Amino acid sequence: MTDVPHVDAQDALRIGRLDAHGQAALLRSGEVSPAELVEAAILRIELLDLLINAVSHRAFDLARERARAAARPSDDLPMAGVPMLLKDSLRYPGLPAGAGSRSRGPALSTSAYPFIRSFDDQGLIPLGMSTMAEFGLLITTEPLRNGPTRNPWALDRSAGGSSGGAAAAVAAGLVPLAHGSDAAGSIRVPAASCGLVGFKPSRGANLRARAPHWLDDMLCSDGMLTRSVRDAAWAFAVARPVRQAPVTQPAKRRLRIALVMDGMHGQRPHPDVAEAVLKTADLCRVLGHTVEAVARSAEDAGLLDSLLRVLWPFLGREAVDHCLETANGRPLGELLEPWTLGLAEHCATVTPAALEAAFAALSRAPATTKAFFERYDVMLTPAIAERTARIGDLAPTQPFEALMAAFIRYAPYTPLQNAAGSPAISLPLFETSGGLPVGSMFAADRGQDDLLLALAFELEEALPWAERWPATYEDAVRQA
Numbered sequence: 001m002t003d004v005p006h007v008d009a010q011d012a013l014r015i016g017r018l019d020a021h022g023q024a025a026l027l028r029s030g031e032v033s034p035a036e037l038v039e040a041a042i043l044r045i046e047l048l049d050l051l052i053n054a055v056s057h058r059a060f061d062l063a064r065e066r067a068r069a070a071a072r073p074s075d076d077l078p079m080a081g082v083p084m085l086l087k088d089s090l091r092y093p094g095l096p097a098g099a100g101s102r103s104r105g106p107a108l109s110t111s112a113y114p115f116i117r118s119f120d121d122q123g124l125i126p127l128g129m130s131t132m133a134e135f136g137l138l139i140t141t142e143p144l145r146n147g148p149t150r151n152p153w154a155l156d157r158s159a160g161g162s163s164g165g166a167a168a169a170v171a172a173g174l175v176p177l178a179h180g181s182d183a184a185g186s187i188r189v190p191a192a193s194c195g196l197v198g199f200k201p202s203r204g205a206n207l208r209a210r211a212p213h214w215l216d217d218m219l220c221s222d223g224m225l226t227r228s229v230r231d232a233a234w235a236f237a238v239a240r241p242v243r244q245a246p247v248t249q250p251a252k253r254r255l256r257i258a259l260v261m262d263g264m265h266g267q268r269p270h271p272d273v274a275e276a277v278l279k280t281a282d283l284c285r286v287l288g289h290t291v292e293a294v295a296r297s298a299e300d301a302g303l304l305d306s307l308l309r310v311l312w313p314f315l316g317r318e319a320v321d322h323c324l325e326t327a328n329g330r331p332l333g334e335l336l337e338p339w340t341l342g343l344a345e346h347c348a349t350v351t352p353a354a355l356e357a358a359f360a361a362l363s364r365a366p367a368t369t370k371a372f373f374e375r376y377d378v379m380l381t382p383a384i385a386e387r388t389a390r391i392g393d394l395a396p397t398q399p400f401e402a403l404m405a406a407f408i409r410y411a412p413y414t415p416l417q418n419a420a421g422s423p424a425i426s427l428p429l430f431e432t433s434g435g436l437p438v439g440s441m442f443a444a445d446r447g448q449d450d451l452l453l454a455l456a457f458e459l460e461e462a463l464p465w466a467e468r469w470p471a472t473y474e475d476a477v478r479q480a
Helices: 009-016 020-029 034-052 060-069 114-121 164-171 188-194 214-219 229-238 271-286 300-326 338-347 352-372 400-410 415-420 449-462 471-479
Strands: 055-058 083-087 125-130 154-158 177-182 198-200 221-226 256-259 290-293 378-382 424-431 437-443
Touching (some): 009 034, 020 034, 020 229, 034 055, 034 060, 034 083, 034 125, 060 125, 083 164, 114 229, 125 164, 164 177, 164 188, 164 221, 188 198, 188 424, 188 437, 198 449, 271 378, 271 449, 300 338, 338 400, 352 415, 378 449, 424 449, 437 449
Parallel strands (some): 083 177, 256 290, 256 378
Antiparallel strands (some): 198 424, 378 437, 424 437
């Protein structure tokens, strides 16, 4: 295209260090145009995505077209012209929704649901789709369709899942915002893995993002993975069913914080993870909050089993059933991953009694959680139990039972909020001694989303992380 503006690589990388608010400020001041901002993001993808494999579909022509017509930010449209990425499962006109699966063809979507339309209405510009685990069913992003997405902090490590491409892209500075969805930790796990802010809203606190589905509507919330709390708070406000002004600063209220270190199955976190979360607890005490170590509810182990061993397999069964209708004689093993096929096979063993018990456990979770939060304002836990996994450790080709057990060991904290419908946020406050990010996760009762965001603002102000960048980015800056 003759009208594509030239952007210097150093300038593109410099811009990539800014969050969405920072990039919008450049547009507002006239330092860059929307076309130049988008071109800078395209250049960063071309420079860095070969290393991390976070972008599954590039929609650069669409982005350039949108940028040429984009308005500059205003009071009503504060992020107009800022680039973003969409998760590969999200329907968006003109883009494919591959859901990380070889079973999906190249067909382009023709419509979108209200969640993403709300960001369209704000003038954000999609650059394409981010990689994800097949159908969002795993906590790593290593789909056979695209290959593994690598963590910008350590290229031999997982970026988490299922929204791993979104997290890797934001952590590497490709874009400041990337959509993620969270049904068992799929925003918070990759955020913790990649050193980001990962906010999962309360059940029903964001606009509809996909077609109605009994399990999806109960467990899943959508949001944007971000580097800053202000970006997460703004994105949450945009996608609320009833628009409200975003949280913009810490609150003065001091909180009663329950420190829960054990996972839902009683797992103890890796010592490096425990140390980071205990430091977070100490920081909260220094800030004047009350922190009390609390034992986890004995019911949580059964709830985790209900979610992952009883309800989760129905998602694999649905994928297989759909493929059987559309495979045209192709073997299912060429279309679906072993993990998905294993879930489907396991689904056949779920008895009506087990399913009834799982629904009963799920129905009790909101009341149990509400009772807990009558005593405490916030719960603090690790986001994941282990240091970020190495590529291959949680791959969908691992034997089914071993992978199910590894899933439960690795992410035994995040599913509680999906079951209860309550909000939670992972914050990158501390790292391991080897420099890997660790997510400290705060959760609250349903509807207390703003409380968590206000606390997150306070913690970010007390221990800023904006200047921490992975080595992949620093190397790119030196070489540009």
